[in-house]
Amino acid sequence: MSFIDSLARLGEYLPAVTKPKEKPSLGQKLVWSIIAVIVYLIMASTPLYGITSTSFFKNLILEQIIFASTAGTLAQLGIGPIITAGLIMQILAGSKLIQIDLNDPDDRVRFTEAQKGLAFIFILVESALFGYVLARTSSSIGGSILFIAGIVILQLIVATFLILLLDEMIQKGWGLGSGVSLFILAGVMKIMFWDMFGIASVSSQNLPVGFFPALISTLLSHGNVLNLLVNTSTKDPFQPDLVGLVTTIVLIIITIYLTTMTIEIPVTSQRLRGIRRTIPLNFLYVSSIPVIFVAVLGSDIQLFASLAAYVSPSASSVLNAISAAFFFPPPNVSIPHSVFAIVLDPIGAVEYTVIFIVLSILFGLLWVDVAGLDPATQAQQLIEAGIEIPGVRSNPKVIEGILSRYIYPLAFFSSIIVGVIAVVATLLGAYGTGIGILLAVTIAIQYYSLLAYERSLEMYPILRRLIGE
Incomplete structure (x- = not known):
C-alpha cells in the first residue's frame, strides 16, 4: 500500500460530513456559513480547561x-x-513525488481523503506537543503534569477535529467557499475590529485598547491627543495609533487594486475557430503564498527554540537569535509596535526588511515550480484544452517559451510586492498585520465573486442547466 493510500484509508475511517442530497439555496448556505463562524469564534474565546496562566506564550509568537x-x-x-x-499534499502532487491525477474523480477523492488523514495526524502530534508544554509551563488546576497534559491534549484533539469537520461541511456544499478561508477572514476582522473599537481598558494609562474609544476617552479627559498619533510607549507597545489606522486603510485600497489587476494573453480555441479571447494572469500571480511561507518558517523556528529550551539551552539561544530576524520588533523586546520602532531599532528594521523580502522572492519562485504554476505545466494544460496562441505552433515547448516571458517576471515582481506590503504594514503598525490584510482582501474578493455567481444561478435557472448543476 502506497503512502497516499495509507493516508486515504485513515481519512475514510474518520468521522465525516455527508454531502447535501439537494443543493441548498444561497440563503441556507449563508446560514450554515454563519453558524460555522460563530462556533469557531466561541471556541476561540473559550479558555482551555486546566490552564489558568502560562509563561509559555510570553516566549512564543504564534x-x-x-x-x-x-x-x-x-x-x-x-x-x-x-x-x-494541504500545503504538503499540494507540494507532493505538484512535484510529482506522488502519482495522482487530480483531473480523475477517483484520484481526486483519494487525494482529499489522504489530505484529511494527514491533517488528523498533525492534529494528534501538535496536540500532544502543545498539551505537554502547556501543562509543564502553566499554573494549572492541580495534579500531575501527565494528568493535566492528558486533559489539555484531549481538548485540543476534539476541538481541532471539530474545526476540520466545520471546514469539511462548508466545502461539501453546505456553506460558501471553504471553512479555512472563512476562519482566517473572521480572525483578521476580529483583530481589526478590536484594534479600532475595543473598549476594554488594558493599558497602563487606563485607556481602551481600541483607537477610537481611546481617542474619545482622551478628548473627554482633556488629555494629549498627540499621544495617539504615534505610539511611543514601551509600557503599552500594542496600543493602536493613527499612523497604523491610515496605513491599514491605504494598504487595503492598494491590495484591492493590485489583486484585481490582470495580464491578458490573447488565445484562440481549436473548437471555436475565428473566435479570439484572452487568458487572464493575475498580476499578483503568487497571491500571498510567499509571505505565508516566510511567516510560518519564522514561527516554526521560534516554536522549536521554545521547545529546545527544555533540552539544550545553547541550541535554544541560537534558534531564538535566528527567529528574531523574522519579527519586528523582535520578541521579548519592549519596543512599541508602531513606526516609532524604526527610530529605536533602525538596524533591526533593515535586517527584517531584507530577510523578509529576499525569502518572499525565493518562496514565490519555488511555489510556482512545485504548485504547477510554471510555464511548462500551463502550456501543457492549454494544449490539452485545445487552446492556441495566435500565430504560434501548437507545440508545448514553443508555448512554454512564450508563457515564460509572462509567468516568471510576474512571479518575481508579485513576490516582491506582497513582501513589501507585509513589511510596510509591520513597520508602520497596521491593524491586523500586512499578512492579515493580504489574506483578508484576497478572501473577501473571492467571496464577492462567489456570492455574485450563486446569486446569478438563483436568478437565472437556465444558467444552472447550462453548466450542469
Missing part, C-alpha cells in the same frame, strides 16, 4: 492570522494542521 488560532483557547491550533497538510 501566527494567529495564518492559522486562525488563539493562544490558550480551544482554537489553540486553529486551522494549522489543515493548512500544513
